[in-house]
Amino acid sequence: MESDGLQNVDMVRIPAVPVFNWSVGNFMERFFDGLKGGKFMGVKCPDCGRVYLPPRMICERCFAKNDEWVELPPEGTVESFTLAQVKVGEDGELADLEAPVLIGMVKHEGADTCLVARIEGPDPEEASVGMRVTAVLDKSAESILDILSHYVPR
Ligand SMILES: [Zn+2]
Numbered sequence: 789m790e791s792d793g794l795q796n797v798d799m800v801r802i803p804a805v806p807v808f809n810w811s812v813g814n815f816m817e818r819f820f821d822g823l824k825g826g827k828f829m830g831v832k833c834p835d836c837g838r839v840y841l842p843p844r845m846i847c848e849r850c851f852a853k854n855d856e857w858v859e860l861p862p863e864g865t866v867e868s869f870t871l872a873q874v875k876v877g878e879d880g881e882l883a884d885l886e887a888p889v890l891i892g893m894v895k896h897e898g899a900d901t902c903l904v905a906r907i908e909g910p911d912p913e914e915a916s917v918g919m920r921v922t923a924v925l926d927k928s929a930e931s932i933l934d935i936l937s938h939y940v941p942r
Pocket of ligand 1: 816833834836837838847848849850851852
């Protein structure tokens, strides 16, 4: 019988390395463009005045469309924090960190919502809610997600 060479194939492995290039949307794009320029850009609700950093298109309190951009300072206050002991490794499994890492939710002055990033400097026992911190940006970061590098106490 003549064969096309494929009739006995059960499985074919095709290596694929997809490269994704997707939009983060108008609002987050403006936020990340601001960070690249060293600015923290949030939005203010026209109805209730709530200020969102990171920006949100719709106010979660009154559902108004947020269209007023405001620049906020790099200084803020720790609203909550945790001490991370593990990370997600490259294989997707949890792996121990070499040293625990402080991760904080920081409300920038003038904002009503928080950004999340590492806090460097204080010993974990010295970290506290209400601690005043300043953002440190890494404008040479390869990923936009790494531009906000960490916070330090002030
Ligand atoms: Zn509102």
